[in-house]
Amino acid sequence: MRIVPASEFSLKREVEYGSAEQNERVKQIIDEVRRDGDAALRRFAQQFDRVSVDALRVTRAEIEAAYAKVDEGFLAALREAAANVRRFHEKQLRSSWMDLQADGSILGQVMRPLRRVGLYVPGGKAAYPSSVLMNAIPAQVAGVPEIVMVTPPATAGVEGIDPHILVAADVAGVSEIYRVGGAQAVAALAYGTESIPAADKIVGPGNIYVALAKRYVFGAVDIDSIAGPSEIVVLADETADAAYVAADLLSQAEHDEMASAILITPSPELAEAVAREVDRQLGALPRREIAEQSIRDYGAILTVASLDEGIDAVNRLAPEHLEVLVREPFQYLSRIENAGAIFLGPYSSEPVGDYFAGPNHVLPTNGTARFSSPLNVDHFMKKSSVIYYSKEALLRDGHKIMSLARHEGLEAHARAIEIRMEKEGNSNG
Amino acid sequence: MRIVPASEFSLKREVEYGSAEQNERVKQIIDEVRRDGDAALRRFAQQFDRVSVDALRVTRAEIEAAYAKVDEGFLAALREAAANVRRFHEKQLRSSWMDLQADGSILGQVMRPLRRVGLYVPGGKAAYPSSVLMNAIPAQVAGVPEIVMVTPPATAGVEGIDPHILVAADVAGVSEIYRVGGAQAVAALAYGTESIPAADKIVGPGNIYVALAKRYVFGAVDIDSIAGPSEIVVLADETADAAYVAADLLSQAEHDEMASAILITPSPELAEAVAREVDRQLGALPRREIAEQSIRDYGAILTVASLDEGIDAVNRLAPEHLEVLVREPFQYLSRIENAGAIFLGPYSSEPVGDYFAGPNHVLPTNGTARFSSPLNVDHFMKKSSVIYYSKEALLRDGHKIMSLARHEGLEAHARAIEIRMEKEGNSNG
Known part of the structure; x- marks a missing residue:
């Protein structure tokens, strides 16, 4: 890994807006779904997913059958993770309030869940059960009565919907599942078809077509932010274990080639040791090629004169994930202005938050932590003002x-x- | 006003996305500001506003001079309105929290204000001091240290910046004011120039060029929702005063030709009486032509069999403003799912909320109350998750x-x- 002074580094990754051709294709797909409804969905399943879809909705029996296909250890861990995520998000719930004035007037805010939320889940190997939990549970905690999942009927190399995804949806409180993917699924959620009533908001990651479709329907429905490339910054002093730091950097780098893993440290010894450890650990990784390219293109070890200067660098980068591996991590918390999730101390490795602890793993990427927040219960509620004069x-x-x-x-x-x-x-x- | 059964009515107003030419022009303006900075801002002021702008920033002396130009009654009312808005928004503030687990882990959410927020204020007759309060005060209450206002240096028929706007900005806690308008102002706020540092979020209404520019820079910075055409729904029974209802409908209709004013009532007598009153009151209005066209194109009196059916119609329309003028208005509050602001009882005329009571007048328009909220303190804060395992x-x-x-x-x-x-x-x- 290259070692450079923090002052000489800036992280620039362009956000993908798609080609004119891709945009045009997405617009056509959406128009067709608005015009032909379910028939268009079936046509696109044949065309893109190469399968005939008869019943769009997944039945209760199919969900029950999925349970038989996943192993018990996975299911137990998933259920415990879901309970943790639920508990953390329940703490975010806010009550409506009304304030009685001395003159008899009443002013207040009514908090209400959205009625219907659509959750997009990609197909095949990009389907992550943990993401199903992270997107659906905040909506469930908010009190959204209709949580609708859409996912491709089949994808390259995978027959049907991954049973782990079906089980995760069920554990997370998803109320309806439809086998439809791509831009056509987003169109169905935004405008409705005969089988799929329109939703008020669409969340969840997807490929470029899904992202473009979400941008396109925004306004007719609400959408979550469009996920950009992902990043981790580790702020560490000489007390940090170089092997832990390297392992955490690599856990980010294995996501994709555009991911960025950055160490910021005032310790030249740690900088050198982490560079060596990254090389050593890289060798044994199954996703070595991806991680190697990410480290080469967007990874760096930034040297700073002090931890204070390190914090300034963190705030400039506004990372999605920040680990603080220093002697007294809590003393720096109040100075961290921009970070999606802050992991403090040696045992709070990023995967603890990605999978299990409870806070959401859907986080603001690519510097948007300056103004955006982790996915949370507020994203699934709306407020009305009340004025009784x-x-x-x-x-x-x-x-x-x-x-x-x-x-x-x-x-x-x-x-x-x-x-x-x-x-x-x-x-x- | 036409009287029709609620079941036969739907409100369709297309959102303005601008022509291809307008979009292209906005893109060019933004690119020029990114490339040439302040020089581009001065060039556009000459070109669009027909004025030479020397100092971009408005001085403290200019703000003091503005106070001498506004009348005392206005200033006193403005200050009292600002205090009410501040008090209402202070109730929305939330604290950071951390939860200590039995195993020694700590999980929480840190709440922080954004660092720098830009507020766009249109020039000339579209400049509303009340909107300056409504946009700036929630940011101030959130704790945003830098609240930056931009407004055109001059507009048709108005020399310089309206002193009422300067005074409102000062009362609302705006920390910097720049004389720059249009898409170029949005570009300056999003990307920064030599004189104007980049902001984290841009709020406030503007013309089509401003709206398109906000859409364009979204992602580099956060933006508020793009305001669509405005609407009021009055739900009233036979106890309502027809003259009050008519006056409230017209106060919405005078905004612009696309505004929509709708009465929903189970009382045929009230329907007839309001139709007559609207005609009578229209005659004396200075903005009669605008109001008349709004009432003709988007106004309606909808008849329903019962107030329950009326509430269903309200929820389908998801109005920006809802007045409930019925015998016991509070008994319906829990069934109102979709409305930006809810005005209860005969004395809660919409202008009470537009100007004075405290709740925000920046509200979700055009049916977006299904998933959006009035402008509030949360819009100017961000959250970080904290994980200490x-x-x-x-x-x-x-x-x-x-x-x-x-x-x-x-x-x-x-x-x-x-x-x-x-x-x-x-x-x-």
């Missing part, structure tokens, strides 16, 4: 409201107040 | 985490756990 309050404030409205040239606004002031027998405010 | 927890859970990682084919993830399990002297979980 008393007669006393209206008579007291009416003239001020009219003054503001008239300064903006909105006379009908002023009159809506004035007509009440006059009828209620007091126009002097 | 204890050695005990890692040794207990390590094998389960490895099982999940290996089922997903991510061996380096498993090894980051395994290397710790081995070193910590216990690989049996």
Whole structure:
């Protein structure tokens, strides 16, 4: 791994917006689904997935059959992970509130779950049961009554839907599953078909066609952020174990060639030791080629004069994952402004959060932690303001409201107040 | 106003995405600002606003001078409105939390304000001081240290920046003001120039060029939702005052020709009376032509068999503003699923909320209340997850985490756990 001063490094990875041709193709697919509904979905399954889809909806019997196909150890771990994720997200729930004023007015916010949420799950080897939990459970905790999963009916090398995915969906509280993938699945969730009612929001990762389709339907429905390339930054001092640091960097690098793994340290000894360890550990990895390319293109060990300078570098990078492997990690927490998830201390390896601890693994990527948050319960709720003004309050404030409205040239606004002031027998405010 | 059964009505207004030419122009403007910085901003001011801009930043002296130009009644009302908005939004603040587990692990969420937020304010007659309050105060309450306003240096018929806008910005806690408008202002906020550092989020309404530019830079920075046409639904029974209902419908209709004002009622008498009142009150309005066209094209009185059926119609429409003018309005609150702001009872006329009561007037339009919320403090904060796993927890859970990682084919993830399990002297979980 290259070792460079932090001041000389910047991480630039372009976000994929797709070619004009891909955009056009996605638009056509969406238009066809809007026009032909289920028939279009079946046609695209034949064309793209090379399968005939009869019943779009997966039956309860199929889900039960999936349970028989997964091993018990996996299922037990999945259930425990789901319980942890549920517990962490339950702490995020907020109540509606109404505040009674002395003048008899009541102001407040009503919090409500969305009614129907669609969850896209990619097919084949890109299908991760852990992602099903991470996307569906916050919606379930929010109280969303209809959580709908869509996933390709089949993908290269895989027959049907992976039973691990079906089981994860069931454990996570998904209420309906449809075998439909790609841009056509996004179109179905956004606009509805005969079999698949339209949703209010679409979440979950997918290939470039899925991402473009989500961008396209945004506005008709809400979408989550479009996931960009993924990254980890490890901030470490001389107390860190180089083998742990290297292993954690590689766990990010194996995701894909665009992933970025960065160590920031004031210790030249650690820098050298981690560089050696990365080389050593790389050799034995099944996804060695991917990890090697990621480390070469987007990996770096950044040297800094102090941990304080290291924190500044972290805030500039705004990483998706940040590990803090220093003597007293909590003392730096208040200075970390930009990071999706912060892992503190030697035992909080990133996979602990990816799979098990409870916090969400759907995180802001590619520097968007400056303004975005991990997927959470708020993403599946909406708020309404409540205003109950008393007669006393209206008579007291009416003239001020009219003054503001008239300064903006909105006379009908002023009159809506004035007509009440006059009828209620007091126009002097 | 036409009177039709609710079952026969649907509100369809197309969202404006701009012509190919407008999109191309916006892209060019953004590229020029990225390339030439301040020089591009000055060039566009000359070209579009027909003024020479020397200093881009508005000085403290100019703000002080603006106070001398606004009348005292307006200023007092504005300050009181600002205090109300501040108080309502302070109730939305949330604390960071950390939860200590029995095994010594700590899990939590850190809440932080964004660092820098840009607020776009249109020029000329579309400049509303109330909107400056509504956009800036939630950011201020969130703790955003840098709140930056941009607004055109001059617009048709108006010399310089409206002093009411400057005063509102100052009252609302805006920390910097720049005289730059249009797509070029959005570009400056997204990418930064020599004089204007880049922001993390851009909010505020604007014309089609501003809206297209916001769409374009989304991803590099966060944006608020793109405001669509505005609407009010009044749900009323026979106890409602027809003159109040008509005045409230017209206060929405005067906004613009695309605005929609709808009454839903089970009372045929009220329907007839409101139709007459709308005609009568329309005659005297200065913005009569706009209101008339809005009422004709997008206004309607919808008849229903019962208030329950009326609530169903409300939820289908998902209005930006909902007034409930019925005998016992609070008894319906729990059934209202989709509405931006809910105004209860005869004294809660929409302008009370538009200007004064405290809840935000930036609301989800055009049916997006199904999944969106009024502008609020959360929109100016971000969350980070915190994971501090204890050695005990890692040794207990390590094998389960490895099982999940290996089922997903991510061996380096498993090894980051395994290397710790081995070193910590216990690989049996």
